[in-house]
Amino acid sequence: MTTSSTPKPTESELEILQILWEKGDCTVRDVHEVLERNKNAGYTTTLKLMQIMLEKGLVERDASAKTHIYKAVASQQKTQQHLVNKMIDNVFNGSAARLVMQALGNHQASKDELDAIKKYLDELS
Known part of the structure; x- marks a missing residue:
């Protein structure tokens, strides 16, 4: 991905990226538990945001197991x-x-x- 084509995260997406950068690979539940400490975030909202981030190329998902694991792609x-x-x-x-x-x-x-x-x-x- 070149710098000019790198998708730019929204504020909410940036919060999720910061969790992934700090903790490494995570499930949606892992990310959601960290988000919930600071704000009232619904699980389905976290899931939807992470799915959008996947579509944008900000994260990638390992779907080989029952529980999907997300990893930050954005540097x-x-x-x-x-x-x-x-x-x-x-x-x-x-x-x-x-x-x-x-x-x-x-x-x-x-x-x-x-x-x-x-x-x-x-x-x-």
Whole structure:
């Protein structure tokens, strides 16, 4: 799949992808149990979303056993990169610096996070 033809996940699909990226291969029930911790999600809604994601090519399904196993096809890095680029373009008028300043101004970064950011910036220059 090329970057230009990679399907873009909706917010709900992104929540499911994050579960699959973190936990690895899962059944619909596995995904549903994680989703239910944070919001009132119906099992059939989770199932339908995952079927749509299969059609879109965001996940693949192993149907060889009675319980189907889903696996993320969409790369976490490419998906995050696309979403950040879209946000920079649409919200911050193309300025990555404005995004970073806004993020650091709104979120209390830990000392380790700030050290990692400084190290990354030093490597860029």
